[in-house]
Amino acid sequence: MSTCSAFDWPGLMRLGLGRLGLRPDQFWALTPVELIVMAGLDDQPAPCLRARLEELAQAFPDTPSRRVKGDPE
Template sequence: MSRFDWPALMQAGIRGLHLSPAAFWALTPAELMLMLGAGSGAAPLNRARLDELLQAYPDDKGETDDE
């Protein structure tokens, strides 16, 4: 069984993901690793990807037909 680097994981979860301590400790190690982008799951959405999506799909600023 491998050991966990709890200080690094706490820093990533509480500082990096902005989880409360209670939310951090409620996660399983697998859930935390998934949130951090490790393993077979997709990485969390980052700011650069959000900006790409906002450019590709901008909010409609116009009026709707039913007004």
């Protein structure tokens, strides 16, 4: 029997049951990927929230493009 494991199960259990406060049935119903995403440990960038969107809108305001015939005044 091998002692090598693809996942750090004790670490994942500490994360899920301890830090995230999941019940055992909730923990065992998750995949490791779901657990990692719930903990915010994935490598995806944070979503663009309203405050950041407003900062970007101020930094890069929309400018009217050339008027096209038929556009309202």
